[in-house]
Structure formats: C-alpha cells, structure tokens
Amino acid sequence: MKILSDIAALLTGMWITWKHIFRRPVTIQYPEEKRTPYPRYRARIVLTRDPDGGERCVACQLCSAACPVDCISMQPGEEADGRRYAEWFRINFARCIFCGLCAEACPTLAIQMTPDFEICKRDIMDLVYEKEDLLIDGCGKSPEYNFYRHAGIGVTQQRGEGIEEKRPVDVRSLLP
Amino acid sequence: MIYDPIDIALILAKIGLVFFVILTLAAYLVFAERKVLAWIQDRKGPNRVGPFGLLQPLADLIKLLTKEDFRPIGADKWLFYLAPAMAAIPAIMIFAVIPFGAPLTLFGHTVPLQVADLNVGLLLFMALSSIAVYGVALGGWASNSKYALLGSIRGLAQLISYELSMGLSLVPVVMLARSFRLSDIVNAQSGCWFIVYQPLAFVIFLISIAAECKRIPFDLPEAEGELVAGFHTEYSGMRFGLFFVGEYINIIVLGGLAATFFLGGWHGPWLPPAVWFALKVLSFAFLFIWMRGTLPRLRYDQLMHFGWKILTPLALVNIVVTGWWLVLRG
Numbered sequence: 001m002k003i004l005s006d007i008a009a010l011l012t013g014m015w016i017t018w019k020h021i022f023r024r025p026v027t028i029q030y031p032e033e034k035r036t037p038y039p040r041y042r043a044r045i046v047l048t049r050d051p052d053g054g055e056r057c058v059a060c061q062l063c064s065a066a067c068p069v070d071c072i073s074m075q076p077g078e079e080a081d082g083r084r085y086a087e088w089f090r091i092n093f094a095r096c097i098f099c100g101l102c103a104e105a106c107p108t109l110a111i112q113m114t115p116d117f118e119i120c121k122r123d124i125m126d127l128v129y130e131k132e133d134l135l136i137d138g139c140g141k142s143p144e145y146n147f148y149r150h151a152g153i154g155v156t157q158q159r160g161e162g163i164e165e166k167r168p169v170d171v172r173s174l175l176p
Numbered sequence: 177m178i179y180d181p182i183d184i185a186l187i188l189a190k191i192g193l194v195f196f197v198i199l200t201l202a203a204y205l206v207f208a209e210r211k212v213l214a215w216i217q218d219r220k221g222p223n224r225v226g227p228f229g230l231l232q233p234l235a236d237l238i239k240l241l242t243k244e245d246f247r248p249i250g251a252d253k254w255l256f257y258l259a260p261a262m263a264a265i266p267a268i269m270i271f272a273v274i275p276f277g278a279p280l281t282l283f284g285h286t287v288p289l290q291v292a293d294l295n296v297g298l299l300l301f302m303a304l305s306s307i308a309v310y311g312v313a314l315g316g317w318a319s320n321s322k323y324a325l326l327g328s329i330r331g332l333a334q335l336i337s338y339e340l341s342m343g344l345s346l347v348p349v350v351m352l353a354r355s356f357r358l359s360d361i362v363n364a365q366s367g368c369w370f371i372v373y374q375p376l377a378f379v380i381f382l383i384s385i386a387a388e389c390k391r392i393p394f395d396l397p398e399a400e401g402e403l404v405a406g407f408h409t410e411y412s413g414m415r416f417g418l419f420f421v422g423e424y425i426n427i428i429v430l431g432g433l434a435a436t437f438f439l440g441g442w443h444g445p446w447l448p449p450a451v452w453f454a455l456k457v458l459s460f461a462f463l464f465i466w467m468r469g470t471l472p473r474l475r476y477d478q479l480m481h482f483g484w485k486i487l488t489p490l491a492l493v494n495i496v497v498t499g500w501w502l503v504l505r506g
Contacts, residue, residue, distance in 0.1 A: 027219050
C-alpha cells in the first residue's frame with residue numbers, strides 16, 4: 001500500500017535525523033580553534049624577492065591587466081642599469097576577490113598568494129596595501145627562481161649568459 | 177461563595193508561577209530548538225552567551241526589546257499593534273484549564289494544580305485556539321504587505337480546517353471520560369491512558385496540533401523561502417517577539433493538552449505528578465523540534481487535501497466506532 005510506504009519513508013527520515021543528533025559536530029570554533037589552510041590557499045597577496053635579495057617585480061603591468069576587479073595599480077620605474085622596478089605598487093584588498101589571476105599572470109613570480117586570510121580591518125582604507133606592506137624578504141613558493149638569470153637580456157649579465165640560454169648567433173656568420 | 181484570603185493568595189501565587197514557568201519555558205524552548213536543530217545538522221548551535229549558551233534567550237530578549245518598533249506605511253495602526261497580542265495571549269490563557277499535577281494540600285487548603293477547573297475546559301480550549309487565529313489573520317491583513325496577506329490567508333484556511341479535525345479527534349476522549357472537565361479527563365485515565373483505546377484519535381490530534389502551532393510540515397502561514405516570513409513579515413522588535421513566543425507557548429500548551437487528553441496527564445508511576453507532566457510536555461516539544469529538523473513543508477493543496485479528505489473523515493469514523501463500542505460494552 002502506498003500509505004504504508006509513505007509512513008515508512010517518514011520514519012526513515014526521522015531515524016536518520018535521530019542518528020545525527022548524536023554525531024560529533026563538524027563545527028570549528030573559529031577564533032579559538034583555527035584550521036591550517038593548505039599551502040596553496042589563496043589569501044593575502046605578497047611581493048616576493050629573488051634569491052639574491054632583489055625585488056622580483058619588473059612592473060610589467062600584467063597582474064594589473066589580469067585583475068578582473070582592477071584592484072592592482074603601480075608606477076613603473078627604471079634603474080640606471082636598465083632594470084625595471086615598481087616605484088609604487090598598490091593592492092586594494094577591499095576590492096580584491098582573491099582569484100589568483102595576478103599570480104598566474106606574473107612572469108617573474110613576484111606576486112604570490114599566501115594562506116594568511118585574517119586581514120579584516122576596522123577602517124576600509126587600511127585595506128589598501130602599499131608596496132612596503134606587500135614586499136616580503138623571502139622568495140615565497142619558488143625559492144630558486146630569479147627572472148634575470150634566465151631572461152634578463154643585457155641587464156644583469158651579457159646576452160647569452162643566462163641559465164638555459166645559448167649565446168646569440170651572429171647572423172652575418174651564417175651567410176654562405 | 178466566601179473566599180478565604182489564603183485561598184486567594186494561593187490562587188494568585190499559582191497564576192504567577194504558571195505565568196513565569198510558561199514564559200521561561202517558551203524562551204528556553206527557542207534555545208532548545210536551535211540546539212537540537214544544530215545537532216541534527218551536525219553543528220553545535222548557540223554556545224557563546226553564558227555556559228553552553230544558556231543565557232542566549234536573555235540576549236535574544238534584549239535584542240528584541242531594543243530593536244526599532246517599525247510600522248509600514250499604510251498599515252492599519254490599531255490592528256497592527258493588536259495582532260501580536262491576539263496571537264500570544266490566547267495561547268497563554270489555554271494553559272489555565274490544564275491540570276499540571278495532583279492536588280496539593282497547603283496550609284490546610286486543598287490546592288488543585290490547575291488555574292481554573294472549568295466544567296467546559298475542553299470547549300474553552302477550542303474557543304481560545306479559534307481566537308488565536310485572529311492574531312494570524314489580522315497581523316497579515318493589517319501589515320499592508322502581499323507576503324503577509326498571502327501568509328494570513330493560508331494561515332486562516334489551515335488553522336480553521338485543522339481545528340475541525342482536532343475537535344473531532346477529541347470527541348472520543350469526551351465520550352470515554354464522559355466530561356468536558358479536564359481534571360475529570362485526567363482522572364478517567366488513572367488506570368489506563370486513552371492512547372491505548374484511541375490510538376487513531378491520538379495520531380489525528382498530534383497531526384492537527386502540529387498544524388495548529390504552524391510547525392514545519394504545516395508551516396505554510398510562515399513559509400520562509402516563499403513568503404519571506406508569512407503573516408509576521410512586517411513585524412519587528414518585540415511585536416515579532418510576541419508572535420514568536422506565542423508560537424512556542426502554543427507548543428507547550430498543545431503538548432500539555434495532548435498529554436492531558438491521551439497520555440494520562442500527570443498520572444505516572446514513581447516520579448512526582450508534576451514531573452511526569454513536564455516530561456510528557458517536553459517530549460512533545462522535542463517531537464515537534466525533531467519533526468522540524470526532518471520533514472519538508474507540504475504544498476497548499478496537499479495540506480487542504482490531507483485535512484479535509486483524510487483527517488476529518490477518519491476522525492468522524494473514529495467517533496462512530498467509539499460510539500458503537502461504548503454502546504456494545506454497555
């Protein structure tokens with residue numbers, strides 16, 4: 001009979017909820033207990049340095065262009081040896097959606113996401129991070145990588161002296 | 177009739193005690209509901225205010241009292257202000273006729289643990305639960321809001337149709353006890369509870385009171401998710417609180433009535449009578465909370481179909497069968 005199966009269905013549901021009453025809650029009591037986020041968790045953005053201690057950022061504007069909410073802005077500058085850097089670099093965390101597109105776009109691995117998610121502020125203007133707030137002393141997730149050792153053409157070393165780089169071919173010597 | 181001053185003092189003390197216990201119990205029932213629902217959903221529930229969150233009702237009360245008392249433009253002022261009281265006060269008044277313990281002897285006076293032992297107690301309960309419908313109807317109509325109006329229309333239809341099956345399911349109880357007086361009904365069950373004779377009437381009554389207190393399989397007047405909050409959408413602050421507390425008082429009162437009519441009221445072995453009564457009421461409250469954590473809401477046509485085409489005829493058949501049985505038994 002249909003009514004019997006309906007009643008059985010109701011009682012099955014009641015039995016399931018009854019069992020759940022005695023199950024251990026999955027709640028994490030946040031301010032007291034904190035869960036360790038995974039290493040690749042996308043939260044506060046930092047600017048890293050290369051292994052030699054120099055700034056990795058070359059102010060190429062790719063992160064700013066990739067950012068869907070336009071929260072990154074910077075002013076490129078150039079040092080005497082031709083090496084580029086950011087005169088100022090600003091991330092508005094009030095606007096940031098922590099999508100990680102900036103970190104993916106960065107050719108020098110300068111801009112990186114960290115698992116530090118506790119960046120609430122009382123005043124919204126405190127969420128605008130300047131370069132000195134963003135720049136850290138370490139290398140972040142890629143300790144060996146130094147952009148200029150691979151591709152810093154004619155800036156930190158002569159052409160062809162980078163890692164995995166061949167010396168440039170003199171095209172005139174290839175002529176028959 | 178001449179009243180002894182001690183008698184009057186005892187009656188007043190009884191009223192005060194009942195009032196205090198009911199309101200405290202209603203506040204803690206809200207807390208218990210939040211806790212049990214949380215456990216059902218593998219959460220912890222409120223546990224910040226006080227030890228184990230036990231002061232949460234107090235915090236809720238302060239919040240409700242300090243909130244803005246808002247009245248929408250175009251709302252009917254007097255009806256809007258009256259409706260929450262119309263919802264809460266009848267619910268408290270029903271408790272006056274419920275016997276919650278065996279008669280005590282204090283200072284040489286016999287004190288029945290019941291505020292008013294009326295000879296039409298059951299009819300008074302039916303009448304007051306009909307008046308409580310006005311709270312829903314007027315609250316929704318006076319708010320000048322489409323959600324509130326829809327909620328109160330549904331509420332009216334639901335409460336009136338389920339009151340019918342509730343009343344009909346109580347007729348066999350009256351036939352067995354041969355009295356409308358609730359203390360007589362309780363005393364008639366000193367040997368055997370009426371649930372043994374009337375399991376069908378008990379089930380019909382249980383379903384009907386779930387609909388009467390607008391609990392979740394039948395919470396169409398509120399129906400959050402489709403009608404915002406139904407008939408009390410436009411209420412805020414303590415006026416909303418009155419609707420809310422009235423609903424929980426209703427749970428206590430209707431649970432108490434279910435215990436009185438079918439589970440022998442305060443009768444029970446070993447434990448004191450008042451404790452038995454409290455246990456029965458609280459187990460009904462727990463059942464309602466548990467149902468809320470489990471069952472989905474009925475559709476409006478299903479609700480009406482169930483009330484008019486299943487519960488009411490069943491209750492009528494039950495009355496006829498009980499009558500035959502009583503006649504044949506002699």
